[in-house]
Amino acid sequence: MKMLCNMIWWAAFITSAVVVQSLLPGLDALVVGLLILLQNRDYKNMFWLAPFFIFLQEGMGTRFFGGSIFLYSVVVVIFRMSLWFFEVENFLFVFLLSACLMVPYYVLDWFMASLQNITFDMEKTLDKCFLQAVFLPFAWYFCTMTRRWTKYDDVT
Amino acid sequence: MYTWNQRTRTLDELAENIGLELTGVALTSMHTLRDFALDYWRRYFALVSVREENEQLKARLDSLEARLVEDRESLAELERLRGLIDLPKSPSWKPLGARVLAGRMGPNAVRASIVINRGYVMGGRPNTPIITNNGLVGRILRASPHMATVLLITDPTSRVAISSQTGRAFGILIGKGPELQLEVIYMRRDANIKHGDVLITAGVDQKFPKGIPVARVTRVAHSDYTQFLVVEAVPLVDLRHLEEVVLLDPTGTARLPEEFDDVPTRFAVPLAP
Numbered sequence: 001m002k003m004l005c006n007m008i009w010w011a012a013f014i015t016s017a018v019v020v021q022s023l024l025p026g027l028d029a030l031v032v033g034l035l036i037l038l039q040n041r042d043y044k045n046m047f048w049l050a051p052f053f054i055f056l057q058e059g060m061g062t063r064f065f066g067g068s069i070f071l072y073s074v075v076v077v078i079f080r081m082s083l084w085f086f087e088v089e090n091f092l093f094v095f096l097l098s099a100c101l102m103v104p105y106y107v108l109d110w111f112m113a114s115l116q117n118i119t120f121d122m123e124k125t126l127d128k129c130f131l132q133a134v135f136l137p138f139a140w141y142f143c144t145m146t147r148r149w150t151k152y153d154d155v156t
Numbered sequence: 157m158y159t160w161n162q163r164t165r166t167l168d169e170l171a172e173n174i175g176l177e178l179t180g181v182a183l184t185s186m187h188t189l190r191d192f193a194l195d196y197w198r199r200y201f202a203l204v205s206v207r208e209e210n211e212q213l214k215a216r217l218d219s220l221e222a223r224l225v226e227d228r229e230s231l232a233e234l235e236r237l238r239g240l241i242d243l244p245k246s247p248s249w250k251p252l253g254a255r256v257l258a259g260r261m262g263p264n265a266v267r268a269s270i271v272i273n274r275g276y277v278m279g280g281r282p283n284t285p286i287i288t289n290n291g292l293v294g295r296i297l298r299a300s301p302h303m304a305t306v307l308l309i310t311d312p313t314s315r316v317a318i319s320s321q322t323g324r325a326f327g328i329l330i331g332k333g334p335e336l337q338l339e340v341i342y343m344r345r346d347a348n349i350k351h352g353d354v355l356i357t358a359g360v361d362q363k364f365p366k367g368i369p370v371a372r373v374t375r376v377a378h379s380d381y382t383q384f385l386v387v388e389a390v391p392l393v394d395l396r397h398l399e400e401v402v403l404l405d406p407t408g409t410a411r412l413p414e415e416f417d418d419v420p421t422r423f424a425v426p427l428a429p
Contacts, residue, residue, distance in 0.1 A: 018182040022258035059175015061264020065167035066158045119312040
C-alpha cells in the first residue's frame with residue numbers, strides 16, 4: 001500500500017511539474033522532487049527518478065544535452081555539503097538552498113549561451129533565476145505536506 | 157560526453173524520444189482532463205437550478221449563456237480552421253494540422269519556441285515549416301514520435317530568406333527575441349522596399365516554400381556603417397496567441413518555380429501592427 005501511494009504521488013508530482021513548467025516558462029519544477037528524494041535519503045527511487053527528470057528536462061528543452069546533469073549534480077553536491085552544517089528538512093534551509101541555486105542556474109545559462117551560440121539576455125536570466133528561487137521553497141513546502149499522505153504503514 | 161553528444165546527437169535524440177514524448181503525454185492528458193472538468197462544471201451549473209419554477213428560468217438563462225459562450229468559442233475555432241483550409245496549395249508540400257500544447261518549457265528551453273502535438277511519425281520532422289493562415293510561424297527544431305518543438309521566427313537563431321512582395325528585394329530575416337522586432341540583413345541599398353511592404357519567403361534556402369508571407373516592414377533606413385539598408389519588420393502572425401498551426405510536409409515532388417507566387421488575398425490582408 002505504501003509503495004502504491006508512493007508511486008501515485010510521484011506520478012502526480014511529475015504530471016503537475018510538467019503542467020507548471022508549461023505555465024511558467026523557464027521554471028524548473030522537477031528540482032523539488034530531487035530535493036525531496038535527497039531529504040528522504042530515498043536513493044533507490046533516486047536511481048531511476050533523477051535520470052528520468054534529466055531526460056524530461058532535456059527533451060522539452062531547446063539546448064544540447066547536458067545542462068540538467070550539471071544543475072542536478074550541483075543540487076546534490078550542495079545538499080550533501082549542507083548536511084555537515086545544517087538541519088536540511090526545514091523551510092529556512094530550502095529557502096537558503098534555492099537562493100544559492102540562483103548562481104548555478106545563471107552560470108549555466110551564460111555558459112551554454114556562449115557554447116551553443118545562443119543569445120544571452122542577462123535581465124531575463126536574472127528574472128528566471130529569481131522566479132526559481134521564490135518558487136522552490138513554497139513548492140517544496142506544498143509537496144512535503146502532500147507527501148505525508150504516502151506515509152501509510154501497512155497493518156500486518 | 158558533451159562533445160561526443162555534439163558529434164553524434166545520441167543523447168539529444170534519446171532525450172527527444174523520451175522527454176519530449178512524455179511531456180506531450182502529460183500535457184495531452186491535462187488538456188483532456190481540463191476539457192472534461194470544464195464540460196462537467198458547465199453541465200452541473202445547468203442542472204442544479206431546476207427545482208422551482210423561477211429557478212428553472214434562471215437555469216435556462218444560464219444554460220443559454222453558457223451555450224452562447226461555447227458556440228462563440230466553436231465559431232472562433234471554425235473560423236480559424238476555415239482560414240487554415242484557405243492556404244495556398246502546392247504539390248510539393250502537404251499541409252498537416254496541429255495543435256499548440258505549450259510555449260517554452262523548462263530551464264533548458266532558452267529559445268523562442270512552442271510545443272505542438274505532431275511528431276516525426278505524423279509528418280513533423282525537424283526543419284518542417286510551420287505556418288498559419290496569416291503567415292510563417294517557424295520550423296520544427298526537434299521532434300519525438302508524437303510531439304515536436306517549433307523554433308519561432310522571433311528567435312535570434314532563426315534565419316529566413318525573404319523578398320519583399322512588391323519590389324522583390326532580397327534579404328535574410330533574423331529574429332531579435334520574443335516581443336522584439338525582426339531585422340532584415342543584407343538588403344541592398346538600391347532595393348525597392350518601403351514601410352508597410354509585406355515580406356515573403358524567397359524559397360532560395362530550400363527550407364521554406366516560396367511566397368509565404370512572413371512580416372510587415374516597419375522601418376527602412378540607410379546605415380552609416382554598412383553598405384546595406386537597415387530594415388525592421390513585425391511578424392504577420394501573432395506568435396503569443398497560437399492555438400492551431402499547419403505543418404508543410406515536403407512530398408518530394410519537384411518544386412514549381414511559381415509556387416505560392418499567387419498569394420491568396422487572405423495572406424495579403426494586413427494584420428494589426
